[in-house]
Amino acid sequence: MNTIRALFTVSVGKKIVMGLTGLFLCLFLLVHLSGNLLLFKHDGGAAFNEYSAFMSTSWVIRIMEFVLLFGFAFHIVEGVVLTIQNRRARPHRYALNDASSNSDWTSRTMFVTGSIVFVFLVVHLNTFFVRHRFLHVQETMYDSVVHAFQRGWNGWYWAFYVVAMVLLAFHLHHGFQSAFQSLGLNHKRYTPLIKKLGLLFAIIVPAGFASMPIYFHFQQFVK
Amino acid sequence: MDLTLKIWRQKDAQSEGRFVTYQVTDISPDMSFLEMLDVLNEDLIRKGEDPVAFDHDCREGICGACGLYINGRAHGPLKGTTTCQLHMRHFRDGDTIVVEPWRAGPFPVIKDLVVDRSALDRILRAGGYISVNTGSAPEANSIPVPKEAADEAFDAATCIGCGACVAACKNASAMLFVAAKVSHLSLLPQGQVEKRQRVLRMVAQMDEEGFGNCTNTYACEAECPKEISVSHIARMNREYLAALLTSGK
Numbered sequence: 001m002n003t004i005r006a007l008f009t010v011s012v013g014k015k016i017v018m019g020l021t022g023l024f025l026c027l028f029l030l031v032h033l034s035g036n037l038l039l040f041k042h043d044g045g046a047a048f049n050e051y052s053a054f055m056s057t058s059w060v061i062r063i064m065e066f067v068l069l070f071g072f073a074f075h076i077v078e079g080v081v082l083t084i085q086n087r088r089a090r091p092h093r094y095a096l097n098d099a100s101s102n103s104d105w106t107s108r109t110m111f112v113t114g115s116i117v118f119v120f121l122v123v124h125l126n127t128f129f130v131r132h133r134f135l136h137v138q139e140t141m142y143d144s145v146v147h148a149f150q151r152g153w154n155g156w157y158w159a160f161y162v163v164a165m166v167l168l169a170f171h172l173h174h175g176f177q178s179a180f181q182s183l184g185l186n187h188k189r190y191t192p193l194i195k196k197l198g199l200l201f202a203i204i205v206p207a208g209f210a211s212m213p214i215y216f217h218f219q220q221f222v223k
Numbered sequence: 224m225d226l227t228l229k230i231w232r233q234k235d236a237q238s239e240g241r242f243v244t245y246q247v248t249d250i251s252p253d254m255s256f257l258e259m260l261d262v263l264n265e266d267l268i269r270k271g272e273d274p275v276a277f278d279h280d281c282r283e284g285i286c287g288a289c290g291l292y293i294n295g296r297a298h299g300p301l302k303g304t305t306t307c308q309l310h311m312r313h314f315r316d317g318d319t320i321v322v323e324p325w326r327a328g329p330f331p332v333i334k335d336l337v338v339d340r341s342a343l344d345r346i347l348r349a350g351g352y353i354s355v356n357t358g359s360a361p362e363a364n365s366i367p368v369p370k371e372a373a374d375e376a377f378d379a380a381t382c383i384g385c386g387a388c389v390a391a392c393k394n395a396s397a398m399l400f401v402a403a404k405v406s407h408l409s410l411l412p413q414g415q416v417e418k419r420q421r422v423l424r425m426v427a428q429m430d431e432e433g434f435g436n437c438t439n440t441y442a443c444e445a446e447c448p449k450e451i452s453v454s455h456i457a458r459m460n461r462e463y464l465a466a467l468l469t470s471g472k
Contacts, residue, residue, distance in 0.1 A: 003467050003468060003470075006467055007467075010426060010427065010430060010463075011396075011398070011426065011429065011430050011434075011436045011437065012398075012426050012459065012460055012463040012464075013463075013467070014436055015436065015437060015460060016460065016463075016464060082436050082438065085435060085436060086393070086394035086395070086396070086435040086436055086438070088328065088433075088435075089327060089328050089329075089394055089395035089396070089433060089434055089435030090326055090327055090328060090393075090394075090395040090435070091328050092326050093326065094292060094295065094323055094326055095231075095242065095321065095323060096292075096294060096295040096321045096323070097292075097295045098294065098295030098296050099295075099393060099442065101295075101296065101300075101445075102296070102391055102441075102442040102445035102446050103393070103440040103441060103442040103445065104440070104441075107438065107439060107440040107441070108393055108440055110438065174439070178438070178439040181439050181453065181456070181457050181460075182437075182439065182460060183460065183464075184457045184458065184459075184460035184461030184462075184463075184464060185457065186453070186454045186456075186457030186458075187454075188454075191454075
């Protein structure tokens with residue numbers, strides 16, 4: 001069978017695509033978080049603005065934007081396809097099913113947590129990426145961040161971010177270690193380590209992102 | 224023990240099924256779950272009613288024929304146990320027990336608690352074998368097998384094909400079953416020749432039967448009466464990727 005077609009049509013192939021794109025998106029989260037940490041530099045946003053200007057002009061980043069777009073697209077489309085197929089595989093459901101005694105709930109709610117993260121992604125892109133890249137608003141990226149987190153949506157925009165990051169944490173808790181299994185990387189010695197690393201990743205990365213809306217929202221009250 | 228049973232009754236594959244409530248009394252805690260159902264059936268036969276159909280054969284946990292979804296768990300609440308080895312002492316007097324057949328699209332109900340699991344046989348037929356000439360057994364020492372590989376292959380080979388992995392999986396995926404067979408044969412020297420085409424064919428048949436996709440919830444491993452590890456699924460994924468990249472078509 002054609003290798004590329006198998007990756008998108010065969011059950012095991014789809015797992016591999018989900019795993020690969022998932023790990024790629026994890027890598028993106030790390031890069032995105034490390035850049036955004038410049039927000040915490042006490043220089044009135046100078047470093048952050050310079051960083052965001054670089055991100056919107058560098059041709060390397062422009063190419064990576066497309067790679068990222070495909071990464072998201074494949075991960076999301078495959079996720080939806082898998083969910084539909086998996087529901088069809090059991091047309092008659094159990095009257096009584098005690099799933100909590102044989103599996104972790106974060107592993108059973110990937111579609112729900114993923115969907116909410118997707119809604120967040122659309123809102124997030126609309127607030128920052130679309131306004132700056134396509135609508136060319138006349139304010140610095142730093143000012144956009146501060147305004148959004150302080151007063152956006154009548155002062156509740158920041159809270160939406162925090163909730164979305166909690167759901168991202170649940171998604172990553174299953175997704176990170178699951179990706180390795182899907183790629184066939186399971187080993188008695190390393191798998192427990194990967195699971196611990198996955199838990200750390202699922203806590204630290206969303207917590208890092210959530211710290212930004214929390215910081216900027218509450219900063220306005222302590223002045 | 225006196226128990227209330229809510230059992231799925233379904234006349235045949237075409238009919239609509241429904242739960243019927245039965246009372247059983249004077250059940251010994253030392254009876255197996257299937258013996259308890261035997262008591263119920265004798266009672267039903269005496270009353271001139273249709274007994275509850277359920278699959279069973281060896282009743283010593285090694286054949287894979289039995290399999291009931293008991294109180295929301297495949298083979299009931301115990302770990303590493305088939306329904307026939309589940310004893311009534313694990314329930315309490317006065318309990319209500321819900322009994323359902325395995326539920327999966329590729330496992331249609333034949334009658335009551337009996338499902339058609341021949342989809343698993345068709346997957347085996349697609350590649351779960353080695354092509355060897357018949358004759359007397361070869362000299363054992365002529366094919367060296369590392370101890371670790373033999374142990375790992377044997378762990379996979381303990382699969383009895385009961386279908387609990389499919390029944391417990393939220394996606395009705397048969398990956399643990401297929402992976403156990405792929406892993407078992409790919410670990411041994413005799414399985415090397417057909418290694419690549421085996422995994423491609425078995426996975427293709429698994430998909431054709433309509434089983435769901437694996438999302439690594441690991442419910443299969445938790446409910447498998449032989450406690451087969453999901454590390455075999457990872458091996459199948461590796462084997463599949465290798466076969467895909469080298470199949471040359």
